[in-house]
Amino acid sequence: MMSLGFVLGIYLPIAEISVNIFVLFGMGAAVGFLSGMFGVGGGFLITPLLIFYNIPPAVAVATGANQVIASSFSGALTHFRRGTLDIKLGSLLVIGGIIGAAVGIYVFVLLRELGQLDLIVSLLYVVFLSTVGGLMLYESVQSMRRARAGQLATLKKPGQHNWVHRLPFKMRFRQSKIYVSIIPVLVLGGAIGFLSSIMGVGGGFIMVPAMIYLLKVPTNVVIGTSLYQIVFVTAFATVMQATTNQSVDIVLAMLLMSGGVVGAQYGARIGQKLRGEQLRALLALLVLAVGLRLAIELFVTPDDLYSISLAIATGAT
Amino acid sequence: MSMCAKALALAIWLGTAAAAFAQQPLNKETVEIGLSTDTIAITSGFRGTDLTVFGALDNADPLIQRQGRYDVVVILQGPERDFVVRRKDRFFGIWVNTESVTFQHIPASYSLASTRSLQDITTPKVFAQLGLGINNIFYEPMPDSFGSSATLREFSTELPRLKLKQKLYSQRMGDVQFLSSTLFRATLSLPANVPVGKHVARAYLFRNGEFLRESATSLNIVKAGLEFRIYRAANQHSLLYGLFAVFLAVVTGWMGRLVFRKD
Incomplete structure (x- = not known):
């Protein structure tokens, strides 16, 4: 007779540890639920959660990128059908993203050889999660106050032009109704691609505000275009991670993705019924909590100051 | 089970052969070990196990035998790999990997069993000459690794400690047992994280603290599933x-x- 633990346990071939199927499915579902509710990709929550669950950071990052493809693909498809996706702008972002992701993988390998990958991944997460969480919390509290005071919550109208619009190599993007230099588009795409490789995130949480405030892309095409870029760049990052680091765990990814797909559907339904500001404040608190937990781990004295790992065979020394 | 029985049968045959030649001159003792299989396939649910190695001691002097002054040490050594040992230090309050030393040709796993504790078998010098035991493995730093000799010493003592902690290295005293005057059984550890590849099993025979001879056999560990x-x-x-x-x-x-x- 098989024991219960045997039934629930599954061995992850790349992470090389045994895990509980339902914990990972649940993790995928919870993050999927949140991403459905808030319309975020969820990569920035999945990777730290996997690290908390003792998945090696290198595997957590690579598999996080793989998981983001699934949650972004269906969204991108929806926007494509509705016509709320700027293919031309998106493709330029993809080009930038692929260059950024390639650089990111190079840095990833370098950090791994130096033994600093885990630290840098944690540090980057602490910085991004606390910044994004803090800004979201501030913004939602502000709008809650305004709502209580009876004022109409008005989005701050972005200024007409900024320094971005004085750059050369301008191009017209008909779908977005903007005429903008391709330099900030490529740089933005590159930065997001870099983060996809190093942090295993889609980067929507940076891409969306940057497109609205820097490039002045109308809000109706922002989400679709961002998802379009995320699908291609995370796909590229996944293949790069698989070929250079062999750190993509498809068993882990499948568990997270199947949980995520189910969770996202329910999240989206609940999300339509709840008040926006309160929802955003909740997500902000969650993001801050995850960031704080990662930050604490950096300061706590480790059980063992010494660690051992296989030397990575490289030609360059 | 049938494999074990076969190994046992072989060992018993060796035993009878030994008895037939008991009148032979001294100092011709030989040691042989046998594994019931040359390949072990490990599935994903593997949680570690004991590996039993049977062996035979031939042409033993019955007097010395009775006094229990024959000793056997059996090891199972995993494939050689290069390993980096790193140390964390506080840097602005954060724990950061700072110093590191890369060691080359280090057995990925090392399991030892002996008839009794090593210091009772022979002198540390003999063990050092044989490179036998966790403390006598040559922890060779990469030629290009920098650092003072104190640093290298520090890291080469940490390496076996970390390996022991991961259960990849183990030493089991008293886990080589004589089942008869000629047949012995060694119980070695195969940890859950045992590396795949070619493993070498070696038996070392000692008489009155003097090293006589060794014999080796190999074992392939593969993963299945x-x-x-x-x-x-x-x-x-x-x-x-x-x-x-x-x-x-x-x-x-x-x-x-x-x-x-x-x-």
């Missing part, structure tokens, strides 16, 4: 594997849309 096939695909066909991972993600995302379509 679906999980291992995935692991191998990720390493040997990494591009295809990566593309397949992307394909799976796209299909999963698309399926989710079909199943939960709201309109």
Whole structure:
């Protein structure tokens, strides 16, 4: 007779540890639920959660990128059908993203050889999660106050032009109704691609505000275009991670993705019924909590100051 | 089970052969070990186990035998790999990997069993000459590794400690037992994280603290099962594997849309 633990346990071939199927499915579902509710990709929550669950950071990052493809693909498809996706702008972002992701993988390998990958991944997460969480919390509290005071919550109208619009190599993007230099588009795409490789995130949480405030892309095409870029760049990052680091765990990814797909559907339904500001404040608190937990781990004295790992065979020394 | 029985039968045959030649001149003792299989396939549910090695001591002097002054040490050594040992130090309050030393040709695993504790068998000098025991493995730093001799010493003592902590290295005193005057059984540890590859088993025979001879046999450890096939695909066909991972993600995302379509 098989024991219960045997039934629930599954061995992850790349992470090389045994895990509980339902914990990972649940993790995928919870993050999927949140991403459905808030319309975020969820990569920035999945990777730290996997690290908390003792998945090696290198595997957590690579598999996080793989998981983001699934949650972004269906969204991108929806926007494509509705016509709320700027293919031309998106493709330029993809080009930038692929260059950024390639650089990111190079840095990833370098950090791994130096033994600093885990630290840098944690540090980057602490910085991004606390910044994004803090800004979201501030913004939602502000709008809650305004709502209580009876004022109409008005989005701050972005200024007409900024320094971005004085750059050369301008191009017209008909779908977005903007005429903008391709330099900030490529740089933005590159930065997001870099983060996809190093942090295993889609980067929507940076891409969306940057497109609205820097490039002045109308809000109706922002989400679709961002998802379009995320699908291609995370796909590229996944293949790069698989070929250079062999750190993509498809068993882990499948568990997270199947949980995520189910969770996202329910999240989206609940999300339509709840008040926006309160929802955003909740997500902000969650993001801050995850960031704080990662930050604490950096300061706590480790059980063992010494660690051992296989030397990575490289030609360059 | 039948494999064990066969090994036992072989050992018993060796034993009778030994008895027949008991009148032979002294100092011709030989030691042989046998494994019931030359390949062990490990599945993903493997939680570690004991590996039993049978061996035979031939042409033993019955007097010395009775006094229990024959000693046997059996080791099982995993494939050699290069390892980095790193140390963390506080840096602005954060624990950061600072110093590191790379060691080369280090056995990935090392399991030892002996008739009694090592210091009772022979002198440390003999063990050092034989390179026998966890403390006598040569922890060789990479030629280009920098650092003072104190640093190198520090890291080369940490390496076996970490290996012991991971249960990849083990020493079991008293786990070589004589079942008869000629037949002995050694119980070695195969940890859950045992590395795959060619392992070498060696038996060392001592008489009155004097090293007589050794014999060796090899064992291949392979991983079996679906999980291992995935692991191998990720390493040997990494591009295809990566593309397949992307394909799976796209299909999963698309399926989710079909199943939960709201309109």
